Amino acid sequence: MNWLLSVLFRLMLAGVLTFITLPLAVVIAASFSPTSAVTFRPWEWTARWYGDLVSERWLLPFLLSVKIAVIVSIVSGIIGVMAAYAVVYEKIRFSEAAMSVLLLPLSVPQIVKGVAIVLFLSLVGLQSFLGTPALIAAHIVLALPFVVRMVATSIANFDRNLDRAGQILGANKRQRVQHILLPAIRPGVLSGMTFAFIISFNNIPLSVFLVRPGDTTLPITVINYLEYSLDPVMAAVNVASMIFILAVIFLFEKIGGFSVKLHGGSK
Amino acid sequence: MNTITLAVPAASLSPIRRSYSYMALSPAALFLSVFFALPMGLMIGISFSQEEVGGFSVESYRRFFTDGLSVAGFCRTAVMSGLVAIAVTVLGYPVAYFLARSRSRWRAVVFALALAPELAGVVLRTYGWLIILEDRGFINDVLLDLGLISSPLPLSKNLFAVVVGLTHVVLPFGILSLMTSIQGIDESLERAAQMLGASRVSVVRHVIVPLSVPGIVSSLLLSFTMAASAYATPALLGGAGFKVLATMISEQVLFYVDWPFAAVMANALLLLMLVISFVGVRFEALHRIRRSGAGRTTA
Amino acid sequence: MSSIDIELVSVSKSFGAISVVKDISLQIPQGEFVSILGPSGCGKTTTLNMIAGFNQPSFGDIRIRGRSQGRVPPERRNIGLVFQNYALFPHMTVADNVGFGLKMKGAARSEIESGVASALRSVHLEDYGARYPRELSGGQQQRVALARAIAPRPSVLLLDEPLSNLDLKLREAMRLELKELQQQLGMTFVYVTHDQEEAMAMSDRIVVMWQGAIAQTGGPASIYRHPASSFVADFIGKSNILTIEGTSEQEATLDLHLAGSAISLRAKRPPHRQQAGFCCIRPEDIAVLNNTGPGGGGVNRLSGTVRRVINLGPSLELAVEIDPHVVLTVLTRSSLSASLPVMGDVVALSIDPDDIQVLPE
Amino acid sequence: MSSIDIELVSVSKSFGAISVVKDISLQIPQGEFVSILGPSGCGKTTTLNMIAGFNQPSFGDIRIRGRSQGRVPPERRNIGLVFQNYALFPHMTVADNVGFGLKMKGAARSEIESGVASALRSVHLEDYGARYPRELSGGQQQRVALARAIAPRPSVLLLDEPLSNLDLKLREAMRLELKELQQQLGMTFVYVTHDQEEAMAMSDRIVVMWQGAIAQTGGPASIYRHPASSFVADFIGKSNILTIEGTSEQEATLDLHLAGSAISLRAKRPPHRQQAGFCCIRPEDIAVLNNTGPGGGGVNRLSGTVRRVINLGPSLELAVEIDPHVVLTVLTRSSLSASLPVMGDVVALSIDPDDIQVLPE
């Protein structure tokens, strides 16, 4: 009965993981496809498409994407934590409404957001802001709800007794946030920032409207290419950048980023 | 000195502290105002204009409610997003649980796998699903070859395909918010339940799930909103017969260039989400109040 | 010793409709060691929390060093607190936990290190600095909580059952350490405990709380020997509380007629002239006579049957039935040498009149 | 009483490099009340956790009702556990917490209700069913944890310091309740406590642990009166442990020469023939003689100066300096009637040779 359950659980886990990885496997397989059509024929393969990647055409957009994503994850991490802190921790007035509003940017299709931002900036005469700065700002708006939500979840779980302990030991608000709250909610913050990174790194619909000519991000480059040819280079681009970021995350996790060591501490 | 002062209730305790917390909110508020609220305000303004005529008009709203297609698209969006939200949360929960609790060396691998789909672009992933689900796709091929079916199963170009595709897109977000929440639950509570004879399933049902409500709400909200505003996946996997608001909006923006009407649909979507997320946040807050009693915290 | 460190002025506290602390007034001079004793749920932790500033009194005022604390947040009250539930920081090592207060004060690194080392030494955990709280046993966690509170050497320290999870030996050692620290530094201690022996051994003064109010305040010996009410008599130490039906006065003594039985006891005449309601006899004040032969003058001589024997180690606790309505608890030495009473034995008891405390109704 | 409920066979446990439990073997028959006593951090909780199934032993085997439990998960071992840190479900009311076990067993609603009511009654919290754990005091929470564990009436119950946060009065009441419950239902109790009086009062057998190993097992009286080592003698109860430098044998007695002083004590000859290393004298076995005049036969008569007096309520604890190297702790009755010794008094002490316990090195 019990082993049945644990087998069942593992099967479920395996099922979900298969579900998650299946299309990726297809894409990966396609990236090794010898024909220029994206097909699923794992028995024939070639690595030649990866060779095509080492060119400015792919490297420059890749670097730009990484740069933007890093900035976005840091900035949205900081202001997202601040916002979640105000809303969930300090419980400011109308905090529930504030929370809903903070999540709102998620709910507007990006194409609308894109057009709206461009319209707005043009209207107030800030066209010069279009391009990478606007791209970063728009991505932050996009990523902020994720950060806020993840951090809010962490703060909801935070044991306020610890805060009291800090208080009685003479820590002022800033010190308590720095030394007690932040370390305790670190996994949530990191999760949020990871997603901010990914969201920015993969964004197409917003970016299409905001990129500056000559300075395009990787996904935009990909989608433009894709319009014309559905060939395995695409798959190879994706697989390569996926592996890169996966390595970064894996490293993060190994260093101890996402795992909490927090249990069994207070009674 | 000798008069007994009535104690000040904690809520109005220090105005300074309150203003700190508003300050903490301000960068986000500023960002959202400039890059979200004002632009969206503009869109709302546009929704009341009629380009040809100029000036104020509710024509686009009239059209939204009367053309039949828009309201149908709205309902389709709600149903699809609801299904995705549920699927993501249900499928994500076991993975999140494993990630939150496991100390096995596979943990990091599973973690990476769970995030992996996010790292491949949406479009490409969707092609991946196409290759799998199409009439001439992987699944139908295998089933046909095995003789289990005689004609391809309708796996693509319908609600099913879109829900599958979107679930796949959103799943990592669900997993991460659930995981964050489950990690915050004291493991000794699980042990206590086990000691009282609760099976693994009961432990999850009676202890873990109720205590991870913030995470579940997060997961549902994030999934719902992401699904409802997603464009590429429904467009590619839903086919011509399955249009949701997001696809309809982008048609209006790009193809018909009818921005007032696009703005009306966007507003409808916004309203739907505002209601849903307020309900969600409110539910969570109620839950928290109930859980934490009248404010005193011990053990 | 003269200036008042902490003063509670008619403090009350309710949670919603539940009234938890009721009109407490208390003055604690600087350098005093005050213990708060009381049954579970009587409001001890709530009172400490109000002094610390985590709860605001519903009514009344709290003053620290003469200043009303209405708007002062906990971190600015300059007092320490050992939490009943430890509240250790799970993400910090033991050393970081203990050093936290000093760090917040802006102490230099070397100062923090030596402060941590000495605090850990005084809780006997010098080798545990590098561990995380989750890697410690319950008692070790409790000691870390204690070390964390004493490391910054606050001038006022509130302790909420700080030794409850320690074994006797360690508890005794810690008591000495704490007492020494307190006296050395002239700190004011407010010590909540459920262990009356501990309270007796350490305190200058004991506050007994009951149902949110103060039942009695006084020195350890006086509380034990002169309880103000039958609640205190019963709560502090073991005691036989007997209801008195009537009295007849003698010159310097008082004869007490016990309710529901024909037994009378002679007691010292109490100084005050209240109506006697109960009398209280400590179990250890009842002597078990080895043989029923004459001796001791014959005052308050009783005989009864042993109904229960509990061996507490250093002593035996007997329940002796004198009469169907009067069962006395008697504490007698257990010893390897003497033959010990067993169930069913008939024993003779004697009580010195001076040891009978007469209490008002 | 005969069948073995729990059996530990050479069980060891390490966390990483830290060895916490070392080769413990123990058999607990059905219906027995076993207490585990030991200093903080000696491995008590870890041992319970292994029996409960939360930790797997690094070596050795755990058997419950004869079956090895290697792969049996905690919920299927059919034992109850009261957690040292309570682990109450914060999202359930007190009643739901207490009823949880019954609900998991699939009990009917009415059955759950009556079970909850009776469990709450036995911990004196009948009116608290509707509260959430956060609305309770520390001691109340602890009692809820206890009620929750006993409500489903498991045949084996592990208790990890279940009464540590209760006051003496309540603790005594709970002891009786627990003991009664245990005997009524024939349950097996494994009771971890740091309170030796509690262990003495309740247990059929006491296991004393030290640094992860078993130091002694035996009945309460025998552990107190015949400690197997100086550690046990020192740990269980208060005692004077004196180092012996040499002995001279008499017929039925043994003269002990104390290290570093000229004092000799006469003791009963121990049955075994080991080299005497220490002797142990309980403080309550040292009599304080009122006048230094002759009496008691003159054996083991000592005189010394009182250096410290602690009033413990029922008794006084004196530190009497006999000699610069020999300071004895003496427990004597405190009484309203007698005049009490004070610091600096010179007192005469006498020790019955039977009360001196000779221990091997």
Added chain:
Amino acid sequence: ETLVVNSYGGPYEEIIEKAIIAPFEAKFGIDVIYDPVGSASQDYAKIKATGGRPGFDVVVMTASQSLQGCRDGVLEKLDVATIPNLAKLMPRLAAAAGPCGAVHEVQYMSLLYRKDKLATPSSWSALLAPELKGRIVLPTFQNIMAIYLVEMMSVINGGDLVDNLDPGFKAMEAVARQSIGFEQSSAILESYIKDGTVWAMPFWNGRAQLLVDAGLPVDYIRPKEGTIPLIATLNVPVGAQNKQSAMKFIDFFLEKTSQEAWIGGYKVGSARTDVEVPEAIRARQITSEADLKTLLLPDLSLVAERLPRWAEQWDRDVVPQAD
């Protein structure tokens, strides 16, 4: 000096770099920044949202956007004075694109088919042939090809190009029943015919030619009933920063030699009748007045206006027919 040119990616980019941009840079010493971001409609949305200041100076779109942009006032009106080569374009085509667009390329909707499976068809009605049951794929309505196909079907069945499309929709229902469904992306559409899942479909002839050149067993025809062209235009947003150079670039692109290079490279038609191209290309592309006669030119502003209504009709009548 620099000039930002927005256009498409993929093979288009390679060819335009070689055939047009490199010679232009060499000739005028102007640096061209090539911006492949966005489809024509995305580009137009961006131009409109920025009020004509999207950040690029020249953009490749189609006649539909040219007309719209003119009406919305976000595209510069082009003038023979600054772009002399405008005068050389076939007037009917130039007129179809309105005053804001310079027609630099003409494609048409062709019937693409697998020549290894089918005999050469000659009419749009071939799509209704029984052997094509389940062997065709159709564009979604958001691909302008869809409405052009309806219009062609309408013309064949007694309706007309814009005023009475009902016969066309009626016929499309039958075509839809033949089809395996609808796809928006050209890349996906062509993948079906590449792997043989479908045997015939409407397709822009430029891309069809690329498939033929790639050696696939496919070919395409201009059906006997004629067809509707895809008129590609060069446009200049009103707020362009380098208007001078933009005009130069457009004029250069319309130059005879440039047009010849472009037609030869990208295998499309031209609005100039005087271009000299290999016979193989001339046979299949629009390069002369005679070719123009085979094309039907619906009024694109009317089409744009009626599109939403037709979309409803398409969704209601045509889409459900494909299962």
